[in-house]
Amino acid sequence: MENILNYDEAELKQWMDENGEKPFRAKQFYDWIYKGVFDFDDMKNLSQKTMEKLKKNFYIGIPSVVRKLNSKKGDTVKFLFSYNDGNIIECVVMKYDYGNSICISTQVGCRMGCSFCASTIGGRVRDLTSGEILAQILKAQDEIGERISNIVLMGSGEPLDNYHNVIKFIRVVNSEKGLNIGQRHITLSTCGIVPKIYDLMREDLQITLAISLHASDDETRKKIMPVANKYSISEILEVCRKYSDVTGRRITFEYSLVKGVNDDKESAKKLGELLSGMLCHVNLIPVNTVNETSYEKPESFKVKKFCDTLLKYKIESTIRKEMGADINAACGQLRRNYIEESEGK
Numbered sequence: 364m365e366n367i368l369n370y371d372e373a374e375l376k377q378w379m380d381e382n383g384e385k386p387f388r389a390k391q392f393y394d395w396i397y398k399g400v401f402d403f404d405d406m407k408n409l410s411q412k413t414m415e416k417l418k419k420n421f422y423i424g425i426p427s428v429v430r431k432l433n434s435k436k437g438d439t440v441k442f443l444f445s446y447n448d449g450n451i452i453e454c455v456v457m458k459y460d461y462g463n464s465i466c467i468s469t470q471v472g473c474r475m476g477c478s479f480c481a482s483t484i485g486g487r488v489r490d491l492t493s494g495e496i497l498a499q500i501l502k503a504q505d506e507i508g509e510r511i512s513n514i515v516l517m518g519s520g521e522p523l524d525n526y527h528n529v530i531k532f533i534r535v536v537n538s539e540k541g542l543n544i545g546q547r548h549i550t551l552s553t554c555g556i557v558p559k560i561y562d563l564m565r566e567d568l569q570i571t572l573a574i575s576l577h578a579s580d581d582e583t584r585k586k587i588m589p590v591a592n593k594y595s596i597s598e599i600l601e602v603c604r605k606y607s608d609v610t611g612r613r614i615t616f617e618y619s620l621v622k623g624v625n626d627d628k629e630s631a632k633k634l635g636e637l638l639s640g641m642l643c644h645v646n647l648i649p650v651n652t653v654n655e656t657s658y659e660k661p662e663s664f665k666v667k668k669f670c671d672t673l674l675k676y677k678i679e680s681t682i683r684k685e686m687g688a689d690i691n692a693a694c695g696q697l698r699r700n701y702i703e704e705s706e707g708k
């Protein structure tokens with residue numbers, strides 16, 4: 364049996380046609396899905412015959428909720444979702460004045476090995492399919508009873524290490540027939556797989572590209588991100604300049620500040636020099652301590668100083684607002700804790 368959500372509407376139309384069904388049944392099916400109806404039996408305008416045929420061939424791959432945690436302030440909801448093979452991922456909804464934003468996962472686990480990140484402990488288990496990525500949003504909307512208008516691909520996994528599924532997902536979620544979420548409301552975050560960023564640039568998409576830079580020199584970057592052994596900062600910046608030339612989009616650079624590793628004035632100056640004159644924005648993230656690591660966040664005055672130094676180079680930065688710290692909302696921590704609990708650690 365296949366997950367029907369991996370078929371976009373055009374593919375499902377074709378399937379209907381090839382299987383003796385009217386192509387418009389595909390639209391009927393997706394109309395129900397986008398209304399939050401996730402059971403074939405409740406799709407009232409599908410004929411009995413169509414329904415039986417669909418049930419014989421497909422299942423609707425909506426994950427079930429293993430855990431749902433609301434932050435005390437009520438601005439963050441974190442989900443642990445389980446797919447039908449038992450694999451668990453996490454996703455977070457953040458409620459802002461301008462709408463609801465969701466942080467979704469693209470892989471079960473991750474193989475990039477960044478030393479501060481909980482998602483990578485245990486490696487990559489498998490890629491998520493386009494339908495499974497979409498289903499996180501469908502399920503989360505259903506759970507919170509509100510529309511989601513912004514997507515960040517910043518959950519577990521490296522989106523560009525699961526390229527085709529991620530691109531298919533973006534096209535589906537952006538299409539008028541789908542959830543119709545504007546490309547400018549979608550951010551893809553990558554640790555910097557340079558050739559794949561070139562591929563992305565050629566997709567003719569208007570999404571925001573976020574780069575996990577986390578260091579302003581290759582030596583420091585190599586200490587915390589194995590991917591830095593493959594691609595240098597200068598190669599990353601080159602492709603970023605091209606990306607913003609081609610798409611007209613401002614690049615976001617993420618910089619997780621780790622006490623004693625990359626938070627000093629010299630690093631800030633170097634970052635300022637590197638990015639000076641670029642169409643970009645820096646997102647400073649005081650590192651979230653993961654149980655398995657000894658990394659600590661810098662004192663807040665140091666974070667502020669880093670921000671001020673960048674400003675001298677006319678580079679704007681924001682310090683990421685900490686939301687949902689009380690519910691383990693950071694980067695793969697909840698799944699990690701759940702796994703450790705299940706293993707009785």
Ligand code: SAH
Pocket residue numbers: 475477479480481516517518519520521522552553554555573574575576617619648649650651652653693694
């Ligand atoms: N693989 C993608 C997206 C996933 S993580 C990427 O590397 O960009 C989203 C962001 O959170 C990345 O910038 C990542 O480096 C950062 N991150 C991961 N763990 C973190 C932690 N413990 N503290 C602060 N930032 C973290």
